[in-house]
Amino acid sequence: MLLSSQDSTAAEAMRKRGAIHGHSPQHRNSTRTLPLRVGTRGSPLALWQTRHFLGLITKVCPLLRQVNAFEECVIATSGDMVQDRRLADIGGKGLFAKEIHEALLDGRVDFAVHSMKDLETELPPGIVLACALKREDSRDAIVLGRAAEGMAAEDPYACLPHGALIGTASIRRQSQLLHARPDLRVEIIRGNVQMRLAKVRAEGGPQASLLAIAGLKRMEMEHEAAVVLDAETMVPAACQGIVGVTVRADDVELRELLSAIEDRDAACVSAAERGLLGALDGSCRTPIGGHAQLLADGQLQLTGLVARADGSFLLKRKLWGAPADAARMGRELGDSLRIDSPADIFG
Secondary structure: OOOOHHHHHHHHHHHHHEEEOOOHHHHHEEEEEEEEEEEOOOHHHHHHHHHHEEEEEHHHHHHHOOOEEEEEEEOHHHHHHHHOOOHHHHHHHHHHHHHHHHHHHHOOOOOOEHHHHHHHOOOOOOOOEEEOOOOOOEEEEEEEOOOHHOOOOOOOOOOOOOOOOOOOOOOHHHHHHHHOOOOOOOEOOOOOOHHHHHHHHHOOOOEEEEEEEHHHOOOOHHHHHEEEEEOOOOOOOOOOOOEEEEEEOHHHHHHHHOOOOHHHHHHHEEEEEEEHHHHHOOOOOOOOEEEEEEOOOOOEEEEEEOOOOOOOOEEEEEEOOOHHHHHHHHHHHHHHHHHOOHHHHHH
């Protein structure tokens, strides 16, 4: 669909009526007035992502900027409120979206912006992923505390002293790290980018941590990365670096508007990676990595990984195919990994 068509349709409707019709089950016969409400977490990174998204929307439809069509609605999520335990121990990564999607379903917000890697594999009934924004760098990076600074070498893990304490709440990162370096120790640290950096820098804190380079770049903190790990050394989380926007499934007008800013490459790779997650049916207790990329020859390459949290088992495979088959490729690779992995990994 042409951008100009979507732009004029949405803008004209809002200009003439000053409102658009609601489509949620609770609001089918009502009128939804401006501003449109955007649900988001309150971390600095989440707010950056939300404002980036709004910048893209208003670039496509400048009238939306002129009439102040959007309002940010910061929503506290369970995932943000509990900081001393792994997500797996309190209900899984869907806790970063649970309260936001409740607000979406009952009409308190009109759409929601997420780090797509934090979205549950199966969205709640009545909610759809309306668009994926262009992917930022998908890789992970090592950030070092004062005790380990200046020790980086050609080996990406050589910057980590023998027996070093690594702070991370990600069992995906933990499993790959311990598989390569079983001498290392791991403790849980959670929080936003700034909080985790502060913990690593603190006296007596962990000697290093791992963060998504996408978040560091968006926060203009890329200089904090001592080593950026390629996707072969550390397979990223599925959809890492991609911002996704969810809406109510029957909100046709917003779905059409959002299709104007969707990045086709991001939609393709996220379909493959989310297909992989769906086939593995993994929880936050299951170390899973998924990384898809479009190659120069037009093919889609998908890498999948499953492991034990302690690094004692790790299985990594690749699959190549046509971009149009992205979701099927994800399911196929996920099925292959599941069949050849010990049953206890998915327990």
